[in-house]
Structures are given as C-alpha cells and as structure tokens.
Amino acid sequence: MQTIIKSWFKYFIFVGLFGVCINLIYLAIPVYMMVVYDRVLFSFSRATLYALSVGVLISLIGMGLMDYLRMLILGQAGNNLVQKMMPFVVKSMQADAAGTTGHGYNRGLYDLELLKDAVVHGHIFYILDLPWVLIYLGILYIMHPLVGVVAIAGVFLVALFQILLRKLAKKRYMVADVAFQANADFAGTCLKHAGIVSGMGMLPDVMETYRDRYQKILAERSGADAYQAFAGAVLRLLHVMSLAAVFGVGAFVFFRDEITVGVIFASVIILARLFYPFERSLSDMKISIEAMAAYKRLKQFVDTRKQKKKLSLPEPAGKFDAQAVTLALNSRTILHNISFALEPGETLGIFGPSSSGKTSLCKVLLGIWPALAGKVRLDGAEIAHWPRDEFGTYVGYLPQEPELFPASVAQNISRLRKVDSEKVVKAAQKAGVHQMILKLPQGYDTKIDRTGKNLAAGQRQLISMARALYDDPKFVVLDEPHTHLDELGLRMLLVALNNLKQEKITTIVVTDRPNLLVNMDKLLVIKEGQVAMYGPGKEVLSQLANKQQPQQAAGAAGV
Numbered sequence: 001m002q003t004i005i006k007s008w009f010k011y012f013i014f015v016g017l018f019g020v021c022i023n024l025i026y027l028a029i030p031v032y033m034m035v036v037y038d039r040v041l042f043s044f045s046r047a048t049l050y051a052l053s054v055g056v057l058i059s060l061i062g063m064g065l066m067d068y069l070r071m072l073i074l075g076q077a078g079n080n081l082v083q084k085m086m087p088f089v090v091k092s093m094q095a096d097a098a099g100t101t102g103h104g105y106n107r108g109l110y111d112l113e114l115l116k117d118a119v120v121h122g123h124i125f126y127i128l129d130l131p132w133v134l135i136y137l138g139i140l141y142i143m144h145p146l147v148g149v150v151a152i153a154g155v156f157l158v159a160l161f162q163i164l165l166r167k168l169a170k171k172r173y174m175v176a177d178v179a180f181q182a183n184a185d186f187a188g189t190c191l192k193h194a195g196i197v198s199g200m201g202m203l204p205d206v207m208e209t210y211r212d213r214y215q216k217i218l219a220e221r222s223g224a225d226a227y228q229a230f231a232g233a234v235l236r237l238l239h240v241m242s243l244a245a246v247f248g249v250g251a252f253v254f255f256r257d258e259i260t261v262g263v264i265f266a267s268v269i270i271l272a273r274l275f276y277p278f279e280r281s282l283s284d285m286k287i288s289i290e291a292m293a294a295y296k297r298l299k300q301f302v303d304t305r306k307q308k309k310k311l312s313l314p315e316p317a318g319k320f321d322a323q324a325v326t327l328a329l330n331s332r333t334i335l336h337n338i339s340f341a342l343e344p345g346e347t348l349g350i351f352g353p354s355s356s357g358k359t360s361l362c363k364v365l366l367g368i369w370p371a372l373a374g375k376v377r378l379d380g381a382e383i384a385h386w387p388r389d390e391f392g393t394y395v396g397y398l399p400q401e402p403e404l405f406p407a408s409v410a411q412n413i414s415r416l417r418k419v420d421s422e423k424v425v426k427a428a429q430k431a432g433v434h435q436m437i438l439k440l441p442q443g444y445d446t447k448i449d450r451t452g453k454n455l456a457a458g459q460r461q462l463i464s465m466a467r468a469l470y471d472d473p474k475f476v477v478l479d480e481p482h483t484h485l486d487e488l489g490l491r492m493l494l495v496a497l498n499n500l501k502q503e504k505i506t507t508i509v510v511t512d513r514p515n516l517l518v519n520m521d522k523l524l525v526i527k528e529g530q531v532a533m534y535g536p537g538k539e540v541l542s543q544l545a546n547k548q549q550p551q552q553a554a555g556a557a558g559v
C-alpha cells in the first residue's frame with residue numbers, strides 16, 4: 001500500500017506546486033490594497049488605479065485557472081489510485097472470503113471509492129495549505145508585531161478547538177460507522193433470506209431490530225455532528241473576533257503612526273485567507289475522518305505485495321494424492337492425517353457422518369484452505385506450487401451450495417470467461433444438462449438474477465456441474481452433487497459421472513448415495529476428521545456390509 005502511495009507521489013508534488021502558485025498569487029490582493037490605499041488614493045492617479053486593478057484581476061483569473069488545473073490533477077490522481085489498487089483490493093477480498101479465518105472484510109471497493117473521493121474532491125489536500133498558515137502569520141508579524149500576535153492568538157485557539165473537537169467527533173463517527181456496516185450486513189442477510197422472513201412472519205421483528213440498531217447509529221452521528229457544529233461556531237466566532245481585533249489593534253497602532261490604512265486592509269485580507277484551511281478541514285471533517293479510516297482498513301487488509309510469478313507446469317494427467325493432511329480451524333484440528341492416492345482417471349467416493357470434515361477436506365484438496373501439515377499433490381507437484389489461475393483451469397469444483405453468478409447460463413458455465421459456445425455446449429452435454437438448459441426461457445442466454453432464485457435449486461446444481469466440467473478439467477471435486485436433485489436429476493448426474501469415467505478424469509465425489517458410491521474405484525470413510533476406512537470401492541463396501549449385518553441382527557433381536 002505504501003509503495004503505491006509512494007509511486008503516486010508525483011501528483012502530490014504537482015498539487016503542492018500549484019498550491020504554492022495559488023497562495024503566492026493570492027498575495028497580489030493585499031499588495032494591491034496597500035498600493036491603492038497608501039499611494040494611489042493620495043496621487044489621484046486614475047490610470048495607475050486602472051492598471052493595478054486590471055493586473056490584479058488577471059492574477060486572480062490565473063489563480064482560478066490554477067485551482068481548476070489542481071482539481072484536474074486530483075481527478076487523475078484519484079483514478080490512478082483506483083486503477084492501481086483495484087486488482088489488489090479484489091484479490092485480497094476474495095482471499096479473505098475464501099480463507100479459513102476470514103475477517104469479513106467485504107467493503108474494500110467501498111473503502112477505495114471513499115479514498116478516491118477524498119482525493120478527487122481535494123478533501124485531504126487542505127493539509128497542503130497548512131504550511132501557508134505559518135507563512136501568512138509571519139507576513140502579518142512583519143507588517144506589525146501586534147497584528148501578528150492577534151492573528152497568532154486567533155489561529156492558535158481555532159486550531160486547539162478543532163483538534164480537540166475533531167478527536168471527539170472522530171470517536172463517535174467511527175462507532176457509528178462500524179454499527180452502520182453491521183446493520184447493512186444484517187439487512188443484507190435478511191434480504192437473502194427474505195423467504196424465511198416473510199414466510200414465518202418475522203418482518204416486524206426484523207424491522208424492530210433494524211430500528212433499534214439505527215437509533216444507536218443516529219445517536220452517535222448526532223453527537224459527532226454536534227461537535228462539528230460547535231467547532232464551526234467557535235471558528236466563525238474567532239474568525240470575526242480576529243478580524244475585529246486586527247481592525248482595532250490596527251487603528252490603535254495607526255494613531256502611533258506605526259501602520260498605514262493600506263497595511264490594515266492588507267492584514268485583514270491575509271487574515272481571511274489564514275482561516276481557509278481550518279474552514280475546509282471543518283466542512284470536510286466527516287469525509288476526511290471516514291477516508292482516513294478507509295485508508296487504515298485498506299492498509300490492514302489489502303496485500304499489495306507483488307506475488308512472485310510461479311513457474312508454469314505442464315498440463316497434468318490427473319494423478320492426485322494427499323499425504324497425511326491435517327487441517328486446523330480456529331485452533332481446532334478438523335482433519336487428522338488423511339492420506340489417499342488416485343491414478344489419472346480414478347474415482348474416489350468420500351462419505352461419513354455430518355460434520356466429519358468432508359467439505360473441509362474438499363477445500364484443502366483444491367488449495368482453497370491451506371493444510372496445517374501434510375501434502376496434496378497433482379501430478380507429483382504440490383498444489384501450492386502451481387500457479388493458482390493455471391491450477392484452476394485444470395480443476396472442476398462443485399461446492400455443496402451451488403451458487404451461480406448474476407450472468408447468463410452460458411457465462412456461468414464458461415466460468416465468466418469469454419463465452420466459447422462449443423466448449424459451453426460440450427460441458428453441458430458432459431454434465432447431461434444440455435436438454436434441460438434448452439428448455440429454459442432463453443436457453444443458454446437465460447439470465448441468472450442477483451439471488452439466483454429464478455432457477456430451481458436442482459437446476460442451479462446441474463448448471464454448476466456443467467461449470468465444473470468446462471474446458472476439460474483433469475481433476476474434479478464434487479461435494480454432495482446429489483443434494484437438490486430429483487430422480488431425473490440423479491439420472492443426469494449418473495450420466496455425468498459415467499462421462500467423467502469414460503474420459504479418464506480423476507474425480508472425487510462426496511456423497512452418501514449407494515447408487516453413486518457403488519461405481520467408485522476407491523472409497524474413503526471419514527469419522528471425526530480421521531480415516532475410518534479406505535481402499536478399493538468393493539472391498540470397503542463389503543467390509544461395511546459385514547459390519548452392519550451383526551448390528552442389524554442385534555437390532556432385530558432387540559439387543
């Protein structure tokens with residue numbers, strides 16, 4: 001993150017230089033005041049007055065132009081920031097969501113937008129104007145020490161109040177922000193489960209929860225707004241008081257013949273500019289606090305290190321093995337020493353009681369979750385050594401909950417890559433779902449809506465199956481592919497599994513369906529994260545049958 005900010009420093013320098021020019025040009029106004037009120041008025045030279053006025057007008061137009069250019073540069077800086085950061089943000093959010101210990105950081109893109117807006121609209125660039133406060137104070141002091149002291153006192157009090165109140169407001173804005181995010185997540189979950197909410201009449205309670213939480217957010221925000229309003233009132237009061245004091249002190253030293261009228265007017269003009277960064281910082285208080293918090297979150301969660309490109313490996317044949325795989329989640333060991341080996345084209349059926357670790361094992365086998373110990377290899381190469389994207393193209397995965405993306409059926413099957421019709425149809429045929437897709441309202445062009453609910457769960461599962469088989473993967477993992485299927489769906493699944501076998505694609509299927517398990521080359525039974533049985537399919541099934549017979553006999557005898 002810091003490296004990106006550093007590479008972005010050139011914009012900072014340009015904006016700073018424009019700031020210097022703008023502030024220097026601004027000094028033309030006090031100079032104009034001094035010359036007009038101390039000289040021109042007494043010389044009665046209209047020509048000089050016109051010339052000076054035109055000169056100062058041109059300078060001010062130049063200043064406006066520079067301000068405009070400064071905003072254009074800021075716009076470019078913001079776009080550049082987004083372009084550079086976006087891939088890292090998306091990658092980190094995905095990694096966080098897929099990982100075992102996700103932080104639930106789902107607002108990366110929103111944070112990036114916040115930061116960009118703060119840059120583009122110059123919200124944080126008043127900081128660059130702050131050094132000018134010291135320069136202006138110095139100029140005022142040179143004009144007359146007493147005027148300088150009045151200005152220093154005014155600025156000191158304004159700065160003190162602002163720092164203090166900003167600190168208090170920040171605390172409350174941050175509490176409100178965290179609560180707002182939690183509430184937005186809650187609302188999102190309620191929308192996702194809208195059927196449960198309306199089906200069981202939970203809406204009033206959902207509303208109540210939402211309203212309660214929102215009241216607390218509003219209380220925090222109102223508190224922060226009150227601090228901001230108070231800081232604003234103090235600023236305006238001190239600003240006016242400083243102006244009046246400069247006029248008063250100016251008149252006092254004028255009597256002592258130590259200052260001219262022109263210098264008094266010039267001092268007042270400079271004093272007005274002196275308060276500008278404080279006014280900006282106050283009006284931008286909320287957005288700058290939020291942008292700073294967004295920056296901190298991005299720094300914490302987004303990994304901007306360039307990954308060393310891994311060496312490409314030859315296309316695998318599909319030999320797959322797991323050796324003493326152990327997995328821990330939240331310091332709890334979920335899988336213990338799981339081992340098996342598959343030759344290219346072999347099929348493995350995994351089954352076991354609920355929560356025994358089958359889905360977790362699938363995730364480790366696919367490299368989604370890293371194993372605590374042990375090795376998982378595809379064609380002899382550890383999966384961690386494969387370039388991730390390349391590995392993905394050789395792999396097919398049907399997760400337990402088959403989620404589709406809001407895109408067409410064809411785009412979903414082609415894994416959101418550019419649609420290759422031939423490959424899409426081939427994958428659908430392999431999965432045995434081509435005919436089912438043709439019967440959809442727009443066939444392969446049918447759009448999946450945001451929730452994916454315009455298709456039945458079984459249809460989603462079958463389309464996910466076609467996605468897993470897209471582009472001839474060498475190794476396929478199917479996690480409970482039968483869950484949402486009816487009799488017809490199950491027949492399609494059997495066709496798909498048969499096709500995989502014919503094409504010698506190494507396949508792992510998590511299932512408890514005997515008609516699916518019976519054709520597997522090997523079977524692995526997991527209990528409490530450990531291998532309970534493993535071996536050729538027929539052997540494991542007959543061992544199981546032998547074990548169950550005495551139990552059934554005992555059961556029948558009422559033992």
Ligand SMILES: Nc1ncnc2c1ncn2[C@@H]1O[C@H](COP(=O)(O)OP(=O)(O)OP(=O)(O)O)[C@@H](O)[C@H]1O
Binds near residue numbers: 334359361
């Ligand atoms: N992200 C996670 N963080 C912490 N623990 C988890 C996580 N995912 C799963 N677990 C735990 O790991 C254990 C195994 O879960 P897993 O989903 O792998 O079992 P399973 O055999 O696939 O279950 P089922 O057949 O019900 O789908 C469970 O105790 C579960 O609570």
